[in-house]
Amino acid sequence: MFVLRCCQRARVAHLLSMWTPREASTRATSICHHATHTYSTQALYMPPRPEENVIYSPLPPLELPEQDAHNIIFSRALKWSNKDAIECGITGRKYTYGNIVDQALRWAGVVSRVLAAPSSKRNRLTLFSVNAPEFPILLLGSLAAGATVSTVSPNYTADEVARQLIDNETDMLVTDPKLESILIDALTKIKKTIPIFVSGVSAHGHPNIRHILEDSSKPFAEPVQSPLKSTAVILYSSGTTGKPKGVELSHGAITSNLHMFTHPYFFPYLPTTQEYQESVIGVMPFYHVYGMHVVNLITLYLGAKVISLPAFTPQDFVRNIRDHKIRVLHTIPSILNFLCESPEVTSADLESVRVVLCAAAPVLPTTTEAFKKKAPNPILFQEGFGLTETLPSLITPMDDERIGWCGKCVPNTEIKIVDLETGKALPELQRGELCIRSPSLMTGYLNNPVATAETIDQDGFLHTGDVAVHKDGFVSIVDRIKELIKVKGYQVSPSELEDVLQQHPGVVDCAVVGVDDARSGEVPRAYIIRKDCNTTEEQVHEFMRHKVAKYKQLKGGIVFVDTLPRSSIGKILKKELKAIAP
Incomplete structure (x- = not known):
């Protein structure tokens, strides 16, 4: 734990005051007023000219912040400088809020110098690490230097990391x-040769980030004021279909969502x-939007404390x-199960819990009731x-x-x-695709304008690929158009696995589908046309073990087939494949 000297604290406060927009003080007051948890809605909000069958938030629109992602956290952190931020x-x-600001601005100075090198072309930094208390320091400090931050799953193999680095064209790397x-x-x-920094002792002579953060001789950087439309982070998602794509989220998307999602009505x-x-x-x-945004940024925005676990x-x-004494429990269905x-897990272990916030995948009502009973x-x-x-x-x-419904629209x-x-x-109650329009939508998919245009329509609605129904302003997800496989909340792209499988010399053609699994929700299963009988299940499993992350392995089995069922236009009919047992 590092203590910020009084003179340094004053310097940070002075720096931040210089970058705070004039509107920030009045908006901060408004946010604090919201945080009293006394807000109630006697009548549901409805816009003056509502569109037919469009569902609106029960709350009127909020005036949104005009600060970028790092400065909005820094300015609010000063109110809680002596409280722990993450442990x-x-x-x-652990680090206090004062430590977070101090060390983020120290890290920003390092990032600025690296990205000022002639070899740096994109001002992008990639984090490849497990959950650790240094994460918000590195994220916010990199943003304060004007960098765009991308993340990589620590479960990835070298092949998967390589594919992502090619796509995001990063200039600087941080790892464990x-x-x-x-x-x-x-x-x-x-x-490629890209500067690497390691959060701990490097086995290859790379700079130790923790030593840098502790070095009081390292000067603070002055945090840049990033345009709200500029890209803050690039997070990888398979989107509504296809291979993983870089999702560009702007500073404005992040800060608007911080304000919208944290309204005490919700x-x-x-x-x-x-x-x-x-x-x-x-x-x-x-590295995922749930952990980065909901658990980290929202918690820091509200002055709460994160207890980080590497796994x-x-x-x-x-x-x-x-x-x-955790009162609000962030979870996903597999952890809830x-x-x-x-x-x-005894009843006494759950004594402090009052709220369970579950996302990432649908949860069975029987599971929620079982938790309530326990x-x-x-x-x-x-x-x-x-x-x-x-x-x-x-x-x-x-x-x-309302159990089984995933809520109402935030403001x-x-x-x-x-x-x-x-x-x-x-x-109401008619099945169709869920579409969303808000200030928090992505700017688009990195280097992929076609996929962006296919996902966000001309009216600004993003098509999620999820089949849903609505009633009384609530939404329930009932199916998926997209073929993505959800393994314990992780997105697995069938087309990505198919591409990898087809690199095996014994595979002629293949198709991957998700099959139900009691523990993981879904797991991938491969249907393979093989070159000859010399290709075995064991060989394919061994091949995949070195190519993709553990949660992407073919735990649903491998089925060798003579043909793959196809439509008249050549599309593989994956629903028919699921009927073929391994």
């Missing part, structure tokens, strides 16, 4: 000691005061719930919906729990359910 749930290593060799292998594959954190501070567990991957392990997860079913106190169960491309857009209101957000053939907006 490792394993080692106890345990992942350093994978990153070096990836750079070897693409024949969001469950209690206000941060001198006497009270909310703590939440950060086990959701920080989900049952004992550590439950211990941190108990030790930190564990809490309900494991005999090692918890010793009344539980508000909130479901939410959002994509990397939309940021969180729907959430259950605080006073209107400044509109949705419609459209007919899959005509595109016409549908009335």
Whole structure:
């Protein structure tokens, strides 16, 4: 834990005051007023000229912040400078809000110098790391230097990392000691030399980030004021279909969503005061929009505390719930299932929990009821919906729990359910594609204007690829148009796995589908036309083990077939494949 000297603190406060827009002070007052949790809606909001069958938020539109992502967090952090911002749930290593600002601006100075080199062309930095308490320092500091930050899953193989580095054209890399060799292998594959910084002791002589952050001789950088339309982060998602694509999220998309999603009509954190501070567990991957935005940025925006865990392990997860008296539990269906079913999780372990916020994939009503029965106190169960491309857009209101529905629109957000053939907006309880329009939508897919145009229509609605129904302003996801496979909340692209499989010399053709799995929700299964009988299941599994992450492995099995069923235009009929058991 590092202490910021008084003179340094004054310097940071002075720097931040110089970059705070004139409107920020009045808006901060408005935000604090919202945080009292006394807001109520006697009548639902309806715009003056509503469009037919378009669903609006029950709240009127909010005036949105005009600060960029790092400066809005920095300016609010000054109110809570002595409170802990993030702590490792394993080692106890932690940083206060004052430390976050101090060390982020110190890191910004390093990033600025690296990106000023002639070899730097895109001003992009890539984080390849597990969840750690240094994450918000590195994220915010990189943004303060004017960089665009991209993230890579720590589960990726060198091949997968290489593909992403080719796409995002990064100029600087940050990693952990345990992942350093994978990153070096990836750079070897693409024949590139890119500056690497390691959060810890490097086995290859790369600079140690923790030493840099501790070095008080390193000067603070002055945080840049980024245009709201400029890209803050590039997060990878398979979108509504296809291979992983870089989702460009602007500073304005992030800061608008921070303000919209945290309205107390919807969001469950209690206000941060001198006497009270909310703590939440950060086990959701920080490279993912849930971990980066919902768990990290929103929590920091509200002055709460993140307990970071590098991975989900049952004992550590439950211990941190108990030790930190977690009141609001961020979770996904697979973790919720564990809490309900494991005999090692007792009612006493859940004594502090009052709110469960579940997202990433649909959860069964039976699971929510089982958790409510196991918890010793009344539980508000909130479901939410959002994509990397939309940021969180729907959430259950605080006073209107409906199990099986993923909530209502947050302020400044509109949705419609459209007919899959005509595109016409549908009335209540009719199935169609969920479309979302809000200030928090992505700018587009990196280097992919065609996919962007296919996803965001001319009216500004983003087509999610999810089949949904609506009633009374609530939305329920009932199916998926897209072929993505959701493995414990992770998105797995069938076409990506198919491309990898076809690199195997014994594979002539193949198709991958998702099949139901009690533990993971879904798992990938491959149907393969092989060259001859010498190609075995074991050989294919071994081939894939070195090519893709663990959660992308073909745990649904491998089925060798003579032909793949196709439509008249040659499209593989994957629904027919699912009927063929392994």
